[in-house]
Amino acid sequence: MHYFVFMGIASNDKINRTTLRDVAQLAGVSEISVSRVMRNAPNISDALRQKVISAANTLSYTPNRVAGALRNQSSNLVAVVLPSMSNEVFSAVLDGAETVLAKHGLNAVLGLSNYSRERELQVVRELLSWSPSGIILTGLHHDACIEGMIRQQGIPIVQIMDIEGNPLDSAVGISHTKAAEAAADHLYDRGFRKIGYIGAWREQPDRSRARRLSFASRLDTLGIPLVAAKIAEERSSALVGSAATADLCSEHPEIDAIFYANDDLALGGLFHAMSEGLRIPEDMGFLGFNGIEIGKATPTPLSSIETPRYEMGVRAAELLLNSEGKNLVVDLNFKVFQGGTT
């Protein structure tokens, strides 16, 4: 008895897995014929197919994808690289992508970059070593090496979230510029004139920074420059949003509405205002970003820019599958949801 050790996980000797050979022997045909039947290759007689299928069933044979991938230089894996999982945005994207991929017999291998360029590079390198048949990246900005690495594999790339920039290949997302402008316009239309902004966590991902800048510039155009922007140090959360809102309001009592980098922050702000007994939206308006479900259930539903996160995952997966339409940029629609907070 000896042990296989791989990367820290040790396991007992494994019973030899049933292979094509076993099935072939039982069925009395060649291995390659079994292979063909399993893959539904053309030009197989019904007789042979039957023999193989029944043999495969009795042995409950499952093809070894590792071997197949080695031979084919390509697997049914799709690499999905996201910055983090602790953000409902990305889990929704992953959900959408996985759902579509699964329908086509593809499996998602997950990599988290933690918003770090270097980590992302490392993760991509690792995932590429699995000869995935496609890769989904988040955002348009990556380490310079990444493009070359992926191109060398000749696999389709889909970048998600952002579409303003130069995609490596295809991209699905929304225009954060337009979304921010729509936010500014909405607040203006609703009569707010002294507007603040709250973000968090060094504005990771950098898309939120882009939004803030577009938002501010739009407010300038409207003649009501941003009163103040506060970027909390911590990761986004309702509690952080609550605290930041309290701070911003005390520092700038004139502010009559706040646009937030995301709904978690915005809900925190909204809750803060409710605790303070403010009238909403008369005393203070709140506009979030993403349109998460819970924001619709608050006593005063949270106004927010709704983004199609799940759909983004779905479309990303679909783009991978239809590599015929290359270099496509899919601009998904966001929507201004007017709850009761604006």
Next chain:
Amino acid sequence: MHYFVFMGIASNDKINRTTLRDVAQLAGVSEISVSRVMRNAPNISDALRQKVISAANTLSYTPNRVAGALRNQSSNLVAVVLPSMSNEVFSAVLDGAETVLAKHGLNAVLGLSNYSRERELQVVRELLSWSPSGIILTGLHHDACIEGMIRQQGIPIVQIMDIEGNPLDSAVGISHTKAAEAAADHLYDRGFRKIGYIGAWREQPDRSRARRLSFASRLDTLGIPLVAAKIAEERSSALVGSAATADLCSEHPEIDAIFYANDDLALGGLFHAMSEGLRIPEDMGFLGFNGIEIGKATPTPLSSIETPRYEMGVRAAELLLNSEGKNLVVDLNFKVFQGGTT
């Protein structure tokens, strides 16, 4: 020019990837030596190591894990099978697991079962065909075939979420029975006597059903039987919780507190009560389950049974890595968080 087609994704011919052989030639050593250096195998002279490393760097060589996995009959992939991604519980688990796995050079391959036994079986079969070095399953109840399939691979299994039952191997989770009893006790201690329960979506996952039953039985013991339980048809969400709460309260006006299957539902209930102008917790108490972050930021923080979801993922991954300690059952602690709603 011809095409590789695999499972619906077609890609152009790929430039030949750089292999061990290329590195070996450049370094003037044998392939196996390169392999050893790359894997940090012992008994390698510094001279050789240097030659190899510099050659590998100039070629920017990345080992092909597919080939390695085939030879080793084991990969650095870990199969993670979850019911769904549209539930913050599972994304937190995945987050925790991925973080630990990544530290050890392992990659997570994701499979979603959609709460279906058959789908889960299928997914497991698929993932096993990648010779993962371990597998994480959700819950303790699976198709009968699953155990055999995994055992055949001789890889460690960790089941998460639940620990009450017969784990296949190791398990990490909480005692849902005890958690439900703690919930009942807490409500009793806080003076509530007419208690209701709200769940959703056919009580998927079935753990929530187990909780409801333990909860009800504990209330019986306390001499204050459950007034009513309402299981909404739809998937859990704050809106559903809101509606269910409204219904339950009008059907049973005597109810003075509600225990929810999860925080989404509970927040919905809380928001409903706030809209109605109820005094909380005097008129109505609310107790959630999971302790999600946003519940701490509401004007009246939501009381909830806090569950260690992220940690569950972490511990699950750690258990996989330390397969020496087999058949471990890790009972993580839940905690009754008393916000202001009880």
Next chain:
DNA sequence: AACCTAATTGACAACGATATCAATTTACTT
């Protein structure tokens, strides 16, 4: 019956890494 095309089946090599065992070199003893 001889012949030809099309359909079906199979033999073989290859994908890239690594376990095994053998060969070589080095280091150390006496």
Next chain:
DNA sequence: AAGTAAATTGATATCGTTGTCAATTAGGTT
């Protein structure tokens, strides 16, 4: 200096599948 053990390096076979091309069989024609 000879001998032995230890460290280092290499040759070979192998993991399970599938692309390529060759071989066989079936089906139809004249």
